[in-house]
Amino acid sequence: MHLVDGLVPVPVVMGCSAVAVAGVALGLRRLTPDRLPQAAMVSSVFFVASLIHVPLGPSSVHLILGGLAGMVLGTAAFPALLVALLLQAVFFGFGGLTVLGVNAVILALPAVLVGEVARRWVSRSPLVVGALAGGLTVMLSALVCAAILALSGEGLATMAQALVLAHLPVAVIEALVTAAVALFLTRVRPDVMAVAHG
Secondary structure, eight states: OOOOTTSSOHHHHHHHHHHHHHHHHHHHHTOOGGGHHHHHHHHHHHHHHTTSEEEETTEEEEOOOHHHHHHHHGGGHHHHHHHHHHHHHHHHOOSOSTTHHHHHHHHHHHHHHHHHHHTTTTTTOHHHHHHHHHHHHHHHHHHHHHHHHHHTOGGGHHHHHHHHHHTHHHHHHHHHHHHHHHHHHHHHOGGGGOGGGO
């Protein structure tokens, strides 16, 4: 769900950009050198997964894998997803440069919030927690995007509602994918989602 340049009013862009800068700063402070490979992997997986998208007005429907990003990276998901969004904007024209902060907030903020909670419980029930994290992150991202669209003008209110409904099937798919990956990682590399990572 990439919003395009020129769609969002300047005050909303500025507010979202401030949140994105704070999120990236916090994420970078907690991104230790030994976790850089994980951040690069998450960024790459997001980059590839969200290339397969279905256009929906000024936005798009695609896999996000935010729940997985949040569980693996915690707050470091902010800079990891921002890098992927920047590369998509530059190479493929998805989203845009002026709304980079907006798109980062839409995708990374729910990932971090849900991931921080899910990481505390994923080792007890990886399938259930993974499914909840995957599905909930998609729906929260859709709601944040819908709220931004609603703030951007009266003509976009219908688009905001359609955006949330269009992401229901994506939430189901992400729940299944995230549950499977969470189960695999807790069995093979339980350290990847350790809460101590911050």
